[in-house]
Amino acid sequence: MLTFILKRMCLMFIVILGVTMMTFLIMHFTPGDPAEMIAMARYGVDDLTQEDIEWIRVQEGLDAPLHIQYIKWLNHAIHGDLGCSLINGQPVLSEILVRFPATIKLAAVSMLVALIIAIPVGIISATRQYSLTDNVSMMGAMLGVSMPNFWLGLLLILLFSVHLGWFPVCGYGGFEYIILPALTLGTGMAAITTRLTRSSMLEVLRQDYIRTARAKGLSEKVVISKHALKNALIPIVTVIGMQFGRVLEGAVIIETIFAWPGIGKLLVDSIYARDFAMIQGGVLFVAVIFVIVNLVVDISYTYLDPRIRYEGVK
Template sequence: MLSYVLKRLSHTLLVIVGISIVSFVFLQLSGDPVGLMLPQDATSQQIEDLRHKLGLDDPVVVQYLRFVGNALRGDLGRSLFSNEPVAALILERLPATVELAFFSMAFALVIALPIGIVSALKRGTLIDTASMVLALFGLSMPHFWLGIMMIMLFSVQLGWLPTSGRGSFAQIIMPAAAMGISMVALFARLTRSTLLEVLGQDYVRTARAKGLPEYIVIGKHALKNAMIPLVTMIGMEFGLLLGGAVIIETVFAWPGVGRLIVQAIMDRDYPVVQGAVMLLSMIFVIVNLLVDLAYGWLDPDVSLRRASK
């Protein structure tokens, strides 16, 4: 198990290094922020002086190594426009993004798990077909379109929920639902397929032959083993939620990291974009590492097989 953990940690480190290189290079190719920071009538000397002050006239390799060295010390630089520490800006917005991801995941699981379980137990019936059709309907709707439709219906027409902002439970309902609905189909179908596979195993048939109540057979024996693939998928989707909430945060004016990135991209604020991308990427990779380790804990054979490769 120890060799498996060390191997996964080494892979995680390589992924983080790769992400830092890719994000840095692509941001360098996006344009020069100096032109946006100075007035249009700025002289060439003023432009060169500002580039030198910001270190943008150094070779790309030097700029990258400086960024990595500062990041290892917890210094992600300062915003080119607000002159505030990038780390402070990101940490100020991060709780909002984590909160939105958590409620979106909770919304999806509360709906998807019962649908998947009922569909598996009622396989081939009208309930099974209707459940999967409804789940796929939610998957087919884009986040931004669903968010706009929710605002028009529940805020503009009915006046039940606020259109934007953060601070109350009512303000998180629509953003969480807009993000969570698309995951309902994924989790419901995965729960259904894995549970159907488990229900055909010998130990489930043996439990039923012993006369155990159906809720014990499903809850204690079948569902526990069916949850192993679902745990992996939940971890991956949660990581994606942290980095993929940009559109929803923009639609609902949610003050998270995604909205901060959008504004920084428009301003070509390199340090903010680099720092936010790096932090979200590291969170995504770490979450997947923890899920992978949890998978090995739930099924020890997995870690033994992967460690031997």
């Protein structure tokens, strides 16, 4: 298991390197002179001079060739220094660490919402294939998949905050603040996971070992919960890992809509301001989290499926 984890760490490093390179390139090819944007953000548009812009360009190292800029940044990053915000001079890392708990909280609650809906509904759908319950939940899932979540978010705000006044419109605070954004993020994921749970369960229920379990006289409840579910969970767990990436991605929009002070909102604000250091740091951080979650998923397979054993360890 240790060799497996070490190997995966090497691969993770390559993935993350690729991500930072891509972000760096994309950032520098976006239209607009970064030095000018930063100068505007710092000194305002009115009394901006060409000298100020040039001064910032030299100051922030934006005059060096791209690859030199990248290597410089990388060298610092490897030593744990993500630099300082180009706009307000705050260290990037501390800014991210302040925002990070909010995003994790939102992501975790959204996933929880998704799983609480998806797994029971998927199982019921599979055990009553083509029944009314099945058709209704599959229609619901279709709706959930096709709805863009920023739109759903706005609808939820309209209904529950503006008309009914049950929850605050936006902001960060107690439990009541997280419900709407988590619901928005969670439903899309629940929809996909429900469909997957259903099809995975249907596949498992056709297997010979389910018939063996029934032949022992086990009740349908035990057959489903003990014999079928664990087998059906294997593909579901894979997708949950990848869905986590979608949650982080969705958080960028949802956090903006709900003014949720997480990394997503931080990234959006930084992109508007062309705060390269902050964008680069934020994307790196999100990529690391995503890769770690997927490593955890891979390790959890060994607990779900005893046939999977990673090299060298039984």
